[in-house]
Amino acid sequence: MSEVLIEVKKAEAEATKIMEKAQAQVEEIQRNAQREVRGTEQNVREELTEEISTLQKKVESQAKTQSQKILADTDTEIAALEDQGKKNMNKALDFIIQAVYTYGGAEK
Amino acid sequence: MSESAAAVKIQTTIVNEAKASAKRVVEDAEVASRQLIEQAKDNARRNLAGWLDRRRQAAQNSGDRIIGKARNDAHMKLLDSKARLIEEAFEKAKKQFEKEIGTARYKTFLKNLIIDAGIQIGGSDVVVVTRKEDQATVSELKGLATGISKVVGQSAKVTVAKKPMDMIGGVFVQNKDGNITVDYRIETLLDEVASQRRTEIAKILFPSEKPTEPVKE
Numbered sequence: 001m002s003e004v005l006i007e008v009k010k011a012e013a014e015a016t017k018i019m020e021k022a023q024a025q026v027e028e029i030q031r032n033a034q035r036e037v038r039g040t041e042q043n044v045r046e047e048l049t050e051e052i053s054t055l056q057k058k059v060e061s062q063a064k065t066q067s068q069k070i071l072a073d074t075d076t077e078i079a080a081l082e083d084q085g086k087k088n089m090n091k092a093l094d095f096i097i098q099a100v101y102t103y104g105g106a107e108k
Numbered sequence: 109m110s111e112s113a114a115a116v117k118i119q120t121t122i123v124n125e126a127k128a129s130a131k132r133v134v135e136d137a138e139v140a141s142r143q144l145i146e147q148a149k150d151n152a153r154r155n156l157a158g159w160l161d162r163r164r165q166a167a168q169n170s171g172d173r174i175i176g177k178a179r180n181d182a183h184m185k186l187l188d189s190k191a192r193l194i195e196e197a198f199e200k201a202k203k204q205f206e207k208e209i210g211t212a213r214y215k216t217f218l219k220n221l222i223i224d225a226g227i228q229i230g231g232s233d234v235v236v237v238t239r240k241e242d243q244a245t246v247s248e249l250k251g252l253a254t255g256i257s258k259v260v261g262q263s264a265k266v267t268v269a270k271k272p273m274d275m276i277g278g279v280f281v282q283n284k285d286g287n288i289t290v291d292y293r294i295e296t297l298l299d300e301v302a303s304q305r306r307t308e309i310a311k312i313l314f315p316s317e318k319p320t321e322p323v324k325e
Contacts, residue, residue, distance in 0.1 A: 007115035008122065015126030022130030026137040033141035037148040044152035045159075052163045059171035067178030074182035078189045085193035085313045092197040092312045097204055099301045100294065101217050 193313055194306065198298055205277045205294045209241045218242065218279060219249045222266065225281035225290035226256035231264035233284035240272040246279070 153160075208214040218238075226234040234256065238246050247268050256264035273280055277294040301309075310317070 003111050004115040004118065007119045011119035011122035015122050018123070018126040018130045019133075022133045025134050029134070029137040029141050033144050036145050040145065040148040041152040041155065044149055045156060048153075048156060048160050048163075052160070052167060055164065056167035056170060059167050060174060063171035063174035066175050070175070070178045070182050071185075074185055078186060081186070081189055081314055081317060082193065084316065085190075085196075088313045088315065089193070089197060089200070092194075092309050093200050093204065095305075095309060095312055096197060096201040096298070096301055099305055100201070100205070100297045101213065103221075103292075103297045103300065 190310060190314065190317075194302075194309055197309060197313065198302060201298060202276055202294070208277060210245060214277070215245055215249065218246055219252065219255075221279050221292040222246070222249070222252050222281060223255035223259075225279065225292055226252065226264055226266065227259045228290050229281065229283045229288050231256050231260035231262050234264055234266045235269050235282050235284060235286075236266060237269040237271070237273045237280040237282070239275045239277060242277065242279075243268055243272060 222234070222236055225236075234253075236246055252266040253264045256266070273293075275293045275295060276298075278292045278297060280289065280291055280293055282289040
């Protein structure tokens with residue numbers, strides 16, 4: 001057998017090994033991909049759960065801040081209301097007394 | 109070219125081609141794998157879209173509930189505060205009435221209440237129950253029976269019950285048998301005013317305040 005033919009045979013054997021190794025790599029890549037695909041819905045659900053949990057914390061934190069403002073504004077409103085009420089107490093008292101005195105036409 | 113050099117060249121070419129081909133095959137597999145995974149993720153997101161919307165809405169609802177509760181609490185605090193002041197006005201009114209004994213205005217008031225109650229009872233024997241402090245005043249009132257009989261068209265006799273009643277003022281009027289009664293005690297009249305004229309009283313106490321509406325959840 002000529003030297004060329006021998007070397008070609010060797011090269012073909014090496015090429016075959018290279019391709020077999022590549023094919024093994026491809027199969028490994030495909031197996032890994034299949035494994036990852038199988039867990040995808042669970043992973044996506046976990047990612048989204050985390051996202052929702054963050055959103056919920058944000059929404060609740062904003063709501064609490066807004067609630068505190070509502071209650072603080074109400075306290076201010078109540079303070080003004082009480083001032084007003086105390087200032088007009090005697091007028092209300094006169095009105096009530098008069099309403100009782102005129103009840104059923106008792107006072108014309 | 110020697111036979112040996114030609115052999116090396118051929119060998120190198122075959123091996124290099126194999127390496128290049130192997131590299132392409134692996135790269136193609138990696139690309140396909142990434143595509144497969146991305147597609148799976150897209151599918152999963154599509155499948156979970158409804159679930160995600162519900163969870164997002166639930167998160168939003170929990171915020172709305174917190175704010176709704178605060179609005180409701182604020183509304184109740186405001187109402188409580190108004191109610192306290194209105195109640196204070198009525199408490200002052202009670203105290204005021206306790207001091208009204210013997211005034212001309214109060215005497216006329218009692219007289220008119222008794223005549224009105226006597227008319228409602230229908231005349232005949234009219235018994236007036238008062239607090240202890242008013243017994244003498246009511247006994248001295250003139251024209252009660254005439255005032256009643258003029259309207260009902262039959263005679264009327266008005267007597268003051270010997271046993272007083274525990275009340276702020278006003279009168280509790282009944283027929284002889286006690287089965288027809290008219291409650292004109294001050295506390296009853298104050299309750300009437302509280303239920304029928306509360307809005308007017310609130311407007312007097314809080315003139316710049318808008319009417320309070322219930323909070324929508």
